[in-house]
Amino acid sequence: MSEILTIADLKDLARRRVPKMFFDYADSGAWTESTYRANEEDFGKIKFRQRVLVDMSNRSLESTMIGQNVAMPVALAPTGLTGMQHADGEMLAAQAAEEFGVPFTLSTMSICSIEDVASVTKKPFWFQLYVLRDKDFVLDLIDRAKAAKCSALVLTLDLQILGQRHKDIRNGLSAPPKMTLANIIDLALKPRWCLGIAGTSRRTFRNIVGHAKGVGDVSSLSSWTTEQFDPQLSWKDVAWIKERWGGKLILKGILDKEDALMAAQTGADAIVVSNHGGRQLDGAASSISVLEEIADAVGDRIEVHMDGGIRSGQDVLKALCLGAKGTYIGRPFLYGLGAMGKDGVTKALEIIRKEMDITLALCGKRLVTDMGKDQLRR
Numbered sequence: 510m511s512e513i514l515t516i517a518d519l520k521d522l523a524r525r526r527v528p529k530m531f532f533d534y535a536d537s538g539a540w541t542e543s544t545y546r547a548n549e550e551d552f553g554k555i556k557f558r559q560r561v562l563v564d565m566s567n568r569s570l571e572s573t574m575i576g577q578n579v580a581m582p583v584a585l586a587p588t589g590l591t592g593m594q595h596a597d598g599e600m601l602a603a604q605a606a607e608e609f610g611v612p613f614t615l616s617t618m619s620i621c622s623i624e625d626v627a628s629v630t631k632k633p634f635w636f637q638l639y640v641l642r643d644k645d646f647v648l649d650l651i652d653r654a655k656a657a658k659c660s661a662l663v664l665t666l667d668l669q670i671l672g673q674r675h676k677d678i679r680n681g682l683s684a685p686p687k688m689t690l691a692n693i694i695d696l697a698l699k700p701r702w703c704l705g706i707a708g709t710s711r712r713t714f715r716n717i718v719g720h721a722k723g724v725g726d727v728s729s730l731s732s733w734t735t736e737q738f739d740p741q742l743s744w745k746d747v748a749w750i751k752e753r754w755g756g757k758l759i760l761k762g763i764l765d766k767e768d769a770l771m772a773a774q775t776g777a778d779a780i781v782v783s784n785h786g787g788r789q790l791d792g793a794a795s796s797i798s799v800l801e802e803i804a805d806a807v808g809d810r811i812e813v814h815m816d817g818g819i820r821s822g823q824d825v826l827k828a829l830c831l832g833a834k835g836t837y838i839g840r841p842f843l844y845g846l847g848a849m850g851k852d853g854v855t856k857a858l859e860i861i862r863k864e865m866d867i868t869l870a871l872c873g874k875r876l877v878t879d880m881g882k883d884q885l886r887r
């Protein structure tokens with residue numbers, strides 16, 4: 510391939526290097542994938558105002574998210590099985606984010622554990638919590654995140670029941686992959702990936718195996734996880750989680766202004782306007798299309814972040830204009846990771862940074878923190 514210039518270039522390369530079941534796991538949404546597509550498409554409907562003859566020197570993308578300094582307001586979203594896009598994926602992505610100066614969020618459903626990531630990073634990362642039925646395990650996860658000095662807990666609210674993703678069923682998704690004929694043929698075409706995975710001991714859900722009761726090996730794991738998400742999770746639970754955690758709390762998966770107003774009452778530090786990357790409620794609105802309404806509803810009662818469909822720096826700026834203080838990228842960094850490991854994650858961040866910087870200037874602004882509704886054509 511010629512030079513990598515866009516997130517789409519990284520996606521093409523990842524498609525060639527990552528086993529089909531894991532590439533598809535990233536590149537999929539629930540059912541018809543309509544919300545997954547809408548997340549990206551709706552950014553295209555938003556237009557900037559082009560401004561000229563304004564001083565565009567000394568530009569800065571620096572900002573803060575939940576009071577923490579960020580080189581640009583773009584965090585890495587929590588994504589499960591990241592260590593299957595590339596060997597030791599979570600550790601590499603966390604290092605890339607740390608060096609770049611943006612937050613990395615480790616998923617509960619990661620391959621590398623909280624302790625693995627802490628062992629290769631110097632600055633605090635964020636930890637994403639799924640609330641499972643086994644409350645002792647949840648309490649233990651919170652305590653482990655505290656012990657690892659994580660600087661925020663991201664509580665995911667929109668996956669107490671799993672939206673169906675057809676590709677995962679058809680591919681027989683598992684970590685590590687089962688040695689079926691189709692998988693053996695596919696893996697034979699992905700030698701770089703195989704070599705990486707052969708060289709690491711991190712091949713299953715290391716936050717869970719050895720920590721949760723009744724999960725001693727991988728074979729019991731898949732049934733355990735699907736049964737474990739607690740369908741009775743309620744707003745009351747946010748209170749005890751907040752109390753146990755005692756640090757910065759981010760509520761992820763808000764898509765409705767009534768829920769956003771409830772979230773603001775919990776005393777949490779931020780919400781993430783998100784539909785889980787179109788992987789849960791197919792037919793839900795795109796995140797960007799509801800962002801402004803939600804941001805306006807909560808005002809300054811709680812910080813507003815968003816994710817879903819960001820594929821460029823322009824998309825980040827549009828989200829900031831519509832009221833987000835920060836954004837997250839999921840697939841863009843996963844494609845970078847699958848394509849080129851840690852360098853690919855850095856590349857994804859660099860692509861977005863460059864696009865943001867030049868777009869900011871062409872909008873006639875020098876500070877990313879100055880982007881607001883009046884930079885959009887309406």
Ligand SMILES: Cc1cc2nc3c(=O)[nH]c(=O)nc-3n(C[C@H](O)[C@H](O)[C@H](O)COP(=O)(O)O)c2cc1C
Nearest residue numbers: 535586587588589616665785786817818838839840
């Ligand atoms: C492969 C994959 C795995 C994900 N796993 C998790 C997860 O474990 N926890 C979570 O809160 N969100 C998870 N998400 C959702 C992301 O955190 C984020 O909301 C979404 O990816 C944003 O959309 P984008 O991929 O278009 O940037 C996952 C998303 C993807 C693509």
